[in-house]
Amino acid sequence: MFKPVPLNLPPYPFKLTQKEEQLFIYDELRKKQLVLTPEEWVRQHFVQYLIIQKKYPKGLIKLEGGLNLHQLKKRTDIVVFDKDGKADVLVECKATHVKINQDVFDQAARYNMIHQVNYLVVTNGITHAYCRMDYVNQTYQFLEELPLYINK
Secondary structure, three states: OOOOOOOOOOOOOOOEEEEOOEEEEEEOOOOEEEEOOHHHHHHHHHHHHHHHHOOOOHHHEEEEEEEEEOOEEEEEEEEEEOOOOOEEEEEEEOOOOOOOOHHHHHHHHHHHHHHOOOEEEEEOOOOEEEEEEEOOOOEEEEEOOOOOOOOO
16 A cells, blocks of 8 residues: 655645555545555645645646547646646656656657647656747746746
């Protein structure tokens, strides 16, 4: 059974329950109990970070959305939409033991081929990388942090 570990994100008062040998976390966006895995621990923290610290409206956040990429079914961890319904932020979450390396960035970039977001984020809960995408110049810029939501 996964034991929650401290992350490099603020702590949040999650509703954790244990049934037999399994720990569950309540997902307030999907309104259901989920098996608590190392990646889910990071995903739930980052969602709260987006909502509480960065002021993103809950209604604009979609978790584990499906997409088709080269005829393969894939799932994005977190996509945040702007008020017009366009994907604005894509977050790829990994468990804390997974290093944030080129492979993780490549995975997020492949998903972004579909979404074409303004901000691309990869995190393992300890290390976070934030990028501002520039499609005109086909580049990206690393940022210190994700900007606040301001009626995008």
